[in-house]
């Protein structure tokens with residue numbers, strides 16, 4: 001399948017693995033790239049820019065296919081040294097970056113000056129158009145169903161993707177809620193050139209997280225997520241569990257960030273991830289959990305999605321118009 005996306009990024013399949021904190025390590029990114037998609041190492045999962053350089057080298061040892069690095073810029077109390085991470089990415093010679101979060105301006109100009117192709121991931125047509133004006137190479141647009149930060153507009157992909165496709169001229173990647181061949185065909189029909197998946201890639205053999213989380217994703221359905229930080233206008237879609245329920249209840253009662261800080265602490269989330277305790281802290285997952293029924297190797301997943309998409313296009317859809 002050839003699209004503007006596969007042509008621009010030199011990959012076989014129009015499938016991206018979006019940046020994922022604690023999950024986007026070398027083994028997953030390399031597995032996706034080896035399967036013909038575009039894998040993404042997540043910069044801020046590494047404690048320092050030097051550690052990121054080593055992680056990129058590790059990914060390069062595991063694949064000779066193109067892969068990228070995600071750099072997420074979010075409001076935090078103690079911001080990481082973004083400029084140093086950016087420099088580490090540039091000096092590592094990675095040719096592709098996914099920027100996400102607020103205000104990518106400085107990062108985009110530095111990456112472009114260094115000849116790096118930039119995919120900017122955002123959650124509104126407005127932000128997509130400003131990133132296009134900044135000179136990014138492609139837009140990844142996250143619908144409301146996505147895991148992580150869906151923004152505050154609550155526009156699902158069924159509307160957001162075609163609305164963006166009508167206005168954005170550069171290649172467009174539809175993100176949020178994708179997990180199978182049906183989704184890929186739908187995204188292409190809506191005007192996208194590729195899909196981006198996060199949650200679906202977490203439930204694979206190569207995802208470097210505890211088995212209990214993968215099994216929980218298989219067990220969960222479309223109601224298995226919750227929106228936290230709504231009252232702070234920094235909404236995050238996370239897996240519904242004992243902690244997310246407490247957070248939402250306390251937000252309803254008027255809690256401030258300080259009141260829930262301990263519950264949502266990244267440290268607590270990581271402890272849970274390592275121990276395999278799905279109710280210990282907050283962890284990120286999307287509504288697409290409804291479509292996850294197994295934990296396959298990445299290569300088998302990508303082949304299945306492509307085969308299903310081709311079958312739908314060449315048989316089911318064609319028969320409708322014959």
Ligand SMILES: Cc1cc2nc3c(=O)[nH]c(=O)nc-3n(C[C@H](O)[C@H](O)[C@H](O)COP(=O)(O)O)c2cc1C
Pocket residue numbers: 017018019020021023042070072099100101121142145146147148149175176177178196197198199200202283284285286287288
């Ligand atoms: C565990 C997890 C961690 C994530 N962390 C990040 C992140 O650090 N930066 C980012 O830009 N997106 C992050 N995302 C969002 C994904 O890159 C992607 O946009 C999203 O998962 C798409 O929705 P889906 O899960 O329905 O496929 C994360 C998603 C998951 C599931």
